[in-house]
Amino acid sequence: MFANVAYDFHWDSVLEYKQKFIDGFLMTIIISFFALILSFVIGLFFAYGQNSKIILLRFFSRFYIEIIRGTPLLVQILIFFYVFANNLGLDNRYVVGVVILALFAGAYVSEIIRAAIESVEKEQYEAAQALGLSNFQMYRYVVFPQAFKRMLPALTGQFASIIKDSSLLSIISISEFTMNAQEVNAYTYSTLESYIPLAIGYLLLTYPISYYSSQLEKNIKSY
Numbered sequence: 001m002f003a004n005v006a007y008d009f010h011w012d013s014v015l016e017y018k019q020k021f022i023d024g025f026l027m028t029i030i031i032s033f034f035a036l037i038l039s040f041v042i043g044l045f046f047a048y049g050q051n052s053k054i055i056l057l058r059f060f061s062r063f064y065i066e067i068i069r070g071t072p073l074l075v076q077i078l079i080f081f082y083v084f085a086n087n088l089g090l091d092n093r094y095v096v097g098v099v100i101l102a103l104f105a106g107a108y109v110s111e112i113i114r115a116a117i118e119s120v121e122k123e124q125y126e127a128a129q130a131l132g133l134s135n136f137q138m139y140r141y142v143v144f145p146q147a148f149k150r151m152l153p154a155l156t157g158q159f160a161s162i163i164k165d166s167s168l169l170s171i172i173s174i175s176e177f178t179m180n181a182q183e184v185n186a187y188t189y190s191t192l193e194s195y196i197p198l199a200i201g202y203l204l205l206t207y208p209i210s211y212y213s214s215q216l217e218k219n220i221k222s223y
Helices: 011-015 018-050 055-070 073-088 093-118 122-130 135-172 177-188 191-222
Strands: none
Touching: 011 177, 011 191, 018 055, 018 093, 018 135, 018 177, 018 191, 055 093, 073 093, 073 135, 093 135, 122 135, 135 177, 135 191, 177 191
């Protein structure tokens, strides 16, 4: 199939820009790390909001989740950066990039958390109430530990998606891994030599998470 494909690799020109690949790789890790933490906080808040007794908070939570899940990330990046961030005076595109990723992933994390909590059997709630536990104690000691085991595999998969989704931040000129690879390609006109390291880099970041996620699923099923 590939016998007739004629392509001469020129790695020398790309190797001159190896530091640019390294810098982009590290920036992707940093952005993904902070987006991961913030998305979990956002997810917790809106998972609580969906079941809140406050009607306005419950409506706002559902509205946020449906808007985020129903629109492409690319569109969200452009609207948030060029409309909201500019009007709010947020000039640091790296901070804005982290917030955008976290808001996007937070909607999915929220649904993962909500589904895991609702999967806990009603008997567990009744047993906690029978023991005289407060609402906070019931969730802290009974519900959430069980739900956390069930949500962990899905959360790790979502966190792997955050890393891959960070590549879209290149459209607002954030010097992450994809943006730097595009610049190297523009300098050297070596397309495959620029994007093969990019693919390998993302695989190095996401495969351990995917592997760990599959191991978690096996361990949880064995209990």
